[in-house]
Amino acid sequence: MITIEQVLEVLKKDHNFRDIINQEHYHYSWTGVTFDHLSYDSRDITPSTLFFAKGAGFKLEFLESAVQAGLGFYVAEKDYQVGIPAILVSDIKQAMSLVAQAFYQHPQDKLKLLAFTGTKGKTTASYFAFNILKQSHKPAMLSTMNTTLDGKTFFKSNLTTPESLDLFRMMAEAVSNGMTHLIMEVSSQAYLTKRVYGLTFDVGVFLNISPDHIGPIEHPTFEDYFYHKRLLLKNSQAVIVNSGMNHFDFVAEEVADKDHDFYGKDSENTIKHSSGFSFKAKGKLAGDYDIQLIGDFNQDNAMAAGLACLRLGASLEDIKKGIAQTSVPGRMEILTQANGAKVFVDYAHNGDSLDKLLQVVTDHQKGKISLILGAPGNKGESRRQDFGHVLNTYPEINVILSTDDPNKEDPLTICQEIASHINRKVRIIIDREEAIKTAMSETTGSSDALVIAGKGADxxxxxxxxxxxxxxxIEVAKKYL
Known part of the structure; x- marks a missing residue:
């Protein structure tokens, strides 16, 4: 519950309140009005809802249908003149986040908050942290792959970082479920669209940075992408940063005055990488570790999660157990065909993550290697060229291009665009199941491998x-083992 006076107080404190318009058309004074529901979906309305008219695609008819359902007040950046009072603000996204915090009684203050950002690895690091913290605490997790608010029941997420109204509602549910910690993936989009506005994290982790999410509906430039990634560090009490990441010197200078740990090359916290299922750490996490996820980058993600959890109350024993227990849906899942060939299913969906994935596979498998790959439509268009550049460094890999979330674009056109950046002949099989079936039928023995990249567990x-x-x-591949 929240009163209109409390809403106005929150907005005024943020210097975001402009006016209340059309109050003369309302049949009683707005003083003392109470809201028991917040919504930005015009299909989710009651007479006691406070509605937020947000988004570039917001249409007047959405608000008109909400008014017909009994809506009495809305918050917006302009007066839509629908006959009910409009609480006008300068920034609707800031208003949503701060009002949601107040409405749900600041659930963030009742949880230890851990956030991961980076171009790749956020989900894997989050799973490591979840498994570490659950040894001695009660963590909830908001992840691209799965969300859990009780530590037991998992459901599929729609966004990497939820909209603020959903985020604070889920936080409040986690608190009511007795959770002690919350692990989040925080995307650059979350800061660009202010989904986490006004939120301070106990620990923020910056895993890596490479060009991605640059396009007409995402970030206009790499500088803008990098800036919004770094906002997590600005809004965290303590930070963990990968000293091997691109532009590390710039980031290190920005966090010099913060409580921090660096990990990776030339830092106190280093890993002696192994090509198998174990690694050795030096520094704060010194010791020997077992790990189910192969690849140097997964060992780095484990180190980042371990250092973060150490600050949040985990013991070294918790960290070792948690890392050893971690597996991630759609991340380096491995199947074995009847002929012994390996099938790797992984979410690698940009040039950098694809390169890391192929490095691991080519280290382990020395026979014929095939790759099924696509690119999503209407987003991250720079990936298509990046894929080409990566694949040109692996001339021995047999490439099949296929459909991967084409959205409103023609999947054939997307595949042809990727192919135009590859300096050898590739095949295009638009039907993704047919592509998988075909590639699996072409393997001959245990040294061969098929890599299915992009969709992971989707x-x-x-x-x-x-x-x-x-x-x-993964399910399609199982059909043809």
Missing amino acids: AFQIVNGKRTDYAGD
């Missing part, structure tokens, strides 16, 4: 803005 294809039926890469 059991859908996004076509024309909607999720359509698709069994998922």
Whole structure:
């Protein structure tokens, strides 16, 4: 519950309140009005809802249908003149976040908050942290792959970082479930769209940075992308940073006055990488570790999570157990065909993560290696060229281009664009299941491998803005083992 006086107090404190318009058309004074529900969805309305008219695609008819459902007040950046009072603000996204915090009684203050950002590795690091913290604490997790608010029940997330109204509602549910910690993936988009405005994290982790999410509906430039990534560090009490990341010197200078740990090359906290399922750490996490996820980058993610959790009350024993127990849906999942060939299913969906994935696979498998790859439509268009550049450094890999969330673009056109950046002949098989079936039929023995990259554990294809039926890469691959 929140009163209109409390809403106005929050907005005024943020210097975000402008006026209340059309109050003369309301049938009683707004003083003393109480809201028991917040919404930005015009289909989710009661007479006691405070509605937020947000988004570049917001249409007047959305608000008109909400008024017909009994809506009495809305918050917006302009007066839509629908006959009910409008609380006008300068920034609707800031208003949503701060009002949601007040409405749900500041649940962030009742949890230890850990956030991961980076171009890749956020989900894997979050899973490491979840498994570490659950040894002695009660963590909730908001992840690209899965969300849990009670530590037991998992459900699929729609956004890497939820909209602020959803975020603080979920935080409040985690608190009511007795959770002690919350692990979050915080995307650059979360800061660009102010989903976490006004939120301070106990520990923020910066895993890495490489060009991604640059396009007409995302970040206009790499500088803008990098800036919004770094906002997590500014809004964290303590930070963990990968000293091996690109532009590390710049980031290190920015966090010099903060409580921090660096990990990786030339830092106190280093890893002696192993090509197998173990590694050795020096520094604050000194010791020997077992790990299910192969690859140097996964060992780095484990180190980042361990250092963060150490600050949040985990013991070294908790960290060792948690790392050893961690597996991640859609991240380096490995199947073995009847002929012994390996099938690797991984979420690698940009040039850098694809390169890291192929490095691991080519280290382990020395026979014929095939790759199934696509690119999403209407986002991250720079990836298509990046994929080409990466694949030109692996001339021995047999490439099959296929559909991967084409949205409103033609998947054939996307595949042809990727192919235009590859300096050898590739195949295009638009039907993703057919591509997987074909590639698996072409393996001959235990030294061979098929890499299916991009969709990970996603059991859908996004076509024309909607999720359509698709069994998922891992399930399709199992059919043809």
